[in-house]
Amino acid sequence: MGLGIVQVYSSSYIFATEMYQDGLYFVIRQAVSMLVGLSVLFIAAHLPWKVWKKSFVILWIVTCCFLLLTLIPGIGVKVGGARRWIHLGVTRFEPSELLKVMVPWLISFLCSHWSEPDHWSKKPHAWFLWLLPFGILLAQPDFGSFALLTLVILSTLLVLGFSWKYFLSLTACLIPLFILLIVKYPYRLRRVVGFLNPWADPTDSGFQLIQSLLSIRNGGFWGQGLGAGQGKLFFLPEAHTDFTLAVFAEETGFIGMSLLFLLYGFVFFKTFQIGLHIKNLQSRILVLGVSFLFGLNSLFNMAVVLGVLPTKGLTLPFLSYGGSSLVCYCLAFGWVLNIERQQAEYS
Numbered sequence: 001m002g003l004g005i006v007q008v009y010s011s012s013y014i015f016a017t018e019m020y021q022d023g024l025y026f027v028i029r030q031a032v033s034m035l036v037g038l039s040v041l042f043i044a045a046h047l048p049w050k051v052w053k054k055s056f057v058i059l060w061i062v063t064c065c066f067l068l069l070t071l072i073p074g075i076g077v078k079v080g081g082a083r084r085w086i087h088l089g090v091t092r093f094e095p096s097e098l099l100k101v102m103v104p105w106l107i108s109f110l111c112s113h114w115s116e117p118d119h120w121s122k123k124p125h126a127w128f129l130w131l132l133p134f135g136i137l138l139a140q141p142d143f144g145s146f147a148l149l150t151l152v153i154l155s156t157l158l159v160l161g162f163s164w165k166y167f168l169s170l171t172a173c174l175i176p177l178f179i180l181l182i183v184k185y186p187y188r189l190r191r192v193v194g195f196l197n198p199w200a201d202p203t204d205s206g207f208q209l210i211q212s213l214l215s216i217r218n219g220g221f222w223g224q225g226l227g228a229g230q231g232k233l234f235f236l237p238e239a240h241t242d243f244t245l246a247v248f249a250e251e252t253g254f255i256g257m258s259l260l261f262l263l264y265g266f267v268f269f270k271t272f273q274i275g276l277h278i279k280n281l282q283s284r285i286l287v288l289g290v291s292f293l294f295g296l297n298s299l300f301n302m303a304v305v306l307g308v309l310p311t312k313g314l315t316l317p318f319l320s321y322g323g324s325s326l327v328c329y330c331l332a333f334g335w336v337l338n339i340e341r342q343q344a345e346y347s
Contacts, residue, residue, distance in 0.1 A: 001034050001326070004319045011232050011247040012240035012321060026240055026321050029091075033323030037330035044334025049342060052335065053282075056105055060129075063102050066095035067136040081187075084140050094324035096145045099133050100297070101332040103149050104289025106130075107156050112282035143181060143188065144312040148296060150174060155292045160285060195310035208243065211236040212305050215246040216257075223253030240321045242313050245305040260319075261302070268295035271333075274340050283339045290332045 008030045016025035044052075070076035070083045077085035077092055085092040106129060130153075137146045158167060182188045190205045198206025198213075215231030218224065229250040232239040239247050249257045268291055275287035294317055301316040303309040315325045 001037070001318050004326070005030060005034065006226075007244055007248055007319050008240055008321045010227050010229070010251065011244050013227075014233060015240065018234075029323060030321055030326070033326045036323070037327040040327055041330040041334040041337070044331050045337040045341070047338070049283075049338055052338070056109055060102060060106065063095065063098050064133055064136070066093070067099060067133055070095060070140055071136070082140050082142060084142050091323065094322070096137060096140075096142050097322075097324040097328040099137070100145065100149060100152075100293055101290070101328045103152060104156065104286050104293060104332070107153060107289050108282045108285035111160065111285050138181070141185075144300070144314045146181075147178065147312075148293075148300060148314065151296055152289060152292045155296065156285065156289045159288055159292075191310045191312070195307070198307070208237050208311055209307050212243055212246040213307055215250040216306070219250040219253040219257075221254045223249075223251050223256055226251050238313075241315060242301065242320065243305055244320045245302060245316055248319070249305075264295075264298045264302075268298070271336055274336060274343075278339060278343055283342075287336050287339055290336055293332065294329070 005027065009024075009027045012026040013023040016027075017023040019025075066086065069086045075086055076083040077087060079085065084096060085094050110129070134146060134149070137143075137149075154167070154171065182192060194201060194205030194209065198209040200206065202210055211231060215229065215236055218230065224230075229247050231250055232247050236243055236246055238244075245257075245260075248260065252260075271287060271291035271294065275284055275291055278284035278287055297314060297317055300309065300312070300314050301320070304311055304314070315322045317325060317329050
C-alpha cells in the first residue's frame with residue numbers, strides 16, 4: 001500500500017493538476033482509502049471468526065443489493081457506457097470489488113455444507129446464488145470482473161478436488177458463452193482486434209496498448225527515474241488506474257518490474273501456502289479463494305498492460321488508484337490473517 005501511494009502520486013500528479021487544479025487530488029483520496037482499508041483489515045483480522053461466519057448471508061445480501069443499485073438511474077453512476085458505481089455522498093463505491101472478495105466466501109459456504117466439494121452442484125438454489133450477481137455484472141456491463149470471478153471459482157474448485165467430469169462440462173459450457181459475449185458487443189470485438197494487431201488502428205482500438213508498450217520500452221533496464229516518465233503526460237490513458245503498471249515500468253525499468261512481479265508472486269504463494277495448511281475445510285477454501293482472486297486479478301492486469309491479453313478495465317491490487325479495490329482487498333486479507341492466527345493458536 002505504501003508503494004501504491006507513491007505510484008498514485010507519480011502517475012496522477014500532472015493529470016490532477018490539469019483537471020482539478022490540485023496535484024494531490026488523487027493522492028489524498030488514496031491515502032484516506034488506505035487509512036480506511038487498514039482499519040477494515042484490523043477489524044477483519046481480530047473480530048471473532050464465528051461472527052464472520054454468522055454474518056455471511058447478510059454480507060452476501062448487502063453485496064447483491066449494492067450491485068442492483070448500480071442499475072438504478074440517479075443512484076448508479078454511468079462512466080464509459082457502464083453502470084458500475086454508486087454515489088455514497090462524498091465518494092463513489094464500486095460494488096463489484098466487494099463481490100470479488102465475497103465470492104471466495106460463497107464457495108466456502110456452499111462447499112462446507114456437503115461432504116465433498118463438488119456436491120454443491122446438485123443443489124438448484126446454489127445456481128441461483130451464483131447467477132444473480134453474475135447476471136448483474138453482465139447488465140452493468142462488467143465483463144472483466146465476470147471473467148475474473150469465473151476463473152477464481154474454477155481454480156478454487158479444481159484445487160479442492162472438484163470432479164474432472166463436472167469441471168470439463170462446466171468449462172465447455174462457459175467457452176461458447178464467453179465467445180458470444182465478446183462477439184455480441186462490437187466494442188469488445190474491437191478490443192480483441194486491437195489486441196491482435198494494435199498497429200492496424202493506432203489512433204483508436206490499438207492506441208492504449210501501443211502507448212503502454214512504448215512506456216515499457218522507454219523504461220529500459222534501469223528506468224527513467226521516479227516522476228520522469230513521459231507516458232503519463234496525457235499519452236497513456238488510465239495512467240493512474242488500469243495502466244499504472246506501464247508508468248511504473250517506464251520509471252523503474254526492467255529491474256523495478258522484476259522486483260514488483262516477485263513481490264506480487266510472494267504475496268500470492270504465501271497466501272496459497274497458508275490455505276493449504278488450514279485444517280478447517282471452510283476456512284481453507286476461503287483462503288485459497290482469496291489467493292486465486294489476488295493472483296489472477298494481478299496477472300490479468302499485468303497481461304493487459306504487457307499486451308498478452310485484450311484491454312480490459314481491471315485494476316492492479318494495492319498499486320492502482322481506487323478506494324473500493326483497496327478497502328475490499330484489505331478486508332479479504334484481514335480474513336486471511338484472522339484464519340492464520342486461529343490456526344497458530346490451535347496448533
